[in-house]
Amino acid sequence: LAGDLLASALTTSMYTYELAPIATLIEKQVIREMCRLAGFENGEGIFTTGGSNGNTLGLLCARDRRFPESQRRGMIGRWPVAFVSEEAHYSAYMSANLLGLGSDNLKRIACDERGRMQPEQLKVAIRDAYAEGREPFCIIATAGTTVRGSFDDISEIAPIATQNGLWLHVDAAWGGGALLSPRHRHLLKGLELADSLSWDPHKMMGMPISCSTFMTRECGILASVCAHGDEAHYLFHEEARDRDLGRMSLQCGRRIDALKLWLAWRALGHEGWARRVDRFLELAEYLEQLVLEHPRLQLMSPRVFANVCLRYVPPGSVGEVDLNELNRNLRAQLLQSGRFMISQSMIGDALVLRPVVANPGTDQETLQLLTQTIGRIGDELVGV
């Protein structure tokens, strides 16, 4: 938070090295560290306005690689297609619309029972696209889906991307935090084979919004997709070409979001981050146990990350009550109690309650109280 206050007070802007020399160096150092954790030894990156922006950049880099003429000529005469899991974040569709690709040209790949993109289905979809005369160019894998916290298996998907010459972008906006923990890093196995990555430290790492990053495995493509900086003689001067971060960004004026993360990193160290992530996942596991042990709570998907999807099921015959309606009402009452704010979503046709453990103030007692409260409200609603 201190870093964010300082960023506001300084109110400087990030587009040129001249305007913000120290901030530029800080941003570069934080990005270098995050690239290292991702296995992008020669990588580079930039702070973005959020995970949506990072996913847009990933798809834009992919578009630029496959259709380099699109920068100047647009998408005239091309029939692109990209692939994403059916449980991906909605920003993938937004990005496809934004970039002029069209959301119909983003193919949804079916997931397995744990919410992971099915590699076999992906292969079929790519083959079908080629057969229809389309031009596949990108796969978006998700590391930490919004609802279930599922991780697509990057080590299986990456070879498919390579074989087909497709860009592989990993949306790790939510799940990137796992990279901080030696114990949980395996969730992103194969990430070093991806072409780009988005990762939001304002999520699991607890930074104030916004604090989001986008990285590429190789250098140079960001400068290529953002080459419009060459128009801006009033900002960018030749002598600082390699230092001006504005040449790698879709933003011109920009907050120093890197500062707060840099300060937090110095305060916590690698071990501090690891402890924090491990603790969240231990607590999520504890919550999972509480749900499994509770006679009237049902775990709606095997837990992988800090998301725990559950619902209340009344005792006796299930067929007589609308469980979605019941759990929607239950959540509304839970919110009104003022003690807990958890979100609801759908898994298939089932409405689920979805607590996520990512607040350093959460402890076992909080989670006990949460499951007890959900149970009690549910009991009251059905009159048990």
Place this chain on the structure above:
Amino acid sequence: LAGDLLASALTTSMYTYELAPIATLIEKQVIREMCRLAGFENGEGIFTTGGSNGNTLGLLCARDRRFPESQRRGMIGRWPVAFVSEEAHYSAYMSANLLGLGSDNLKRIACDERGRMQPEQLKVAIRDAYAEGREPFCIIATAGTTVRGSFDDISEIAPIATQNGLWLHVDAAWGGGALLSPRHRHLLKGLELADSLSWDPHKMMGMPISCSTFMTRECGILASVCAHGDEAHYLFHEEARDRDLGRMSLQCGRRIDALKLWLAWRALGHEGWARRVDRFLELAEYLEQLVLEHPRLQLMSPRVFANVCLRYVPPGSVGEVDLNELNRNLRAQLLQSGRFMISQSMIGDALVLRPVVANPGTDQETLQLLTQTIGRIGDELVGV
């Protein structure tokens, strides 16, 4: 600043009314006030990540209006063309690239000697585009260009847009501040005829970065271009459809940038804003006079707004010195002195120094010292 600190401390996010009810209402109220000043009586809008993002939204709305199928199908088989002044901000080219339109399909219209888009040239370009079988869909006018602070004549351009069925977006990222002053509002005459507007309160209004807005004259199109929110069952619920700002934004997670502006507005009032803008422009006029009176400073463009473009010209024959090189060195020395930070840019082939008056701490004495210092460094460099 206090508002920004509070936004950081709250670290809430703006996508749903449920998560941020007060912040949503504050954002709506500020936008309503800004729409009123713009003459958008039935307008609506959203806070963005910066002027670049606002211009992207303007072009996206235009694209959606003319090519509504592009959301789902992309730009396949279309040959779009948009028009912008040759002195516009580089984000216009970036937006054209980003949106899959291609920067070649953004036609630069020549400016007059004061840096304003020439309406006759615009008409010719539109006619030519139709003749070539292209599909014109948008004009981007600039209110307050980056270098000279020029204002395209919206009241002349708007009828051309209407006659040709084109969307008119006004990039008032820099010049929007003039709307706050009854004395200077005329610079944006005709704005009420435009379709959309971007305006950055983090510029002349002095808010900490980021604080940028995008507005449309009519309601509904933002929700249409951002319809991907329908994918996000985990965020958006039917009952809050008309209140969730995330349905109108290209961001998901988002800072409460409206808060600081709302607080500043309450503190300053309309009259306070007007006084501030009037004072900046009085000081800019004073600086213009200082330049005109200085024997070796040359005013490089008639002043319109808070930008004053000047250069140092040594006494005697001009042909013998490279004025660009001289003024580039002069600026480098000025920066090294640590007292003044002003930018350089090009007007045509001429390198100009470009102080901009938009800091409440600036007074006449500062400006006297600035012109004296520039004169002195110039004299030293040429050995006068």
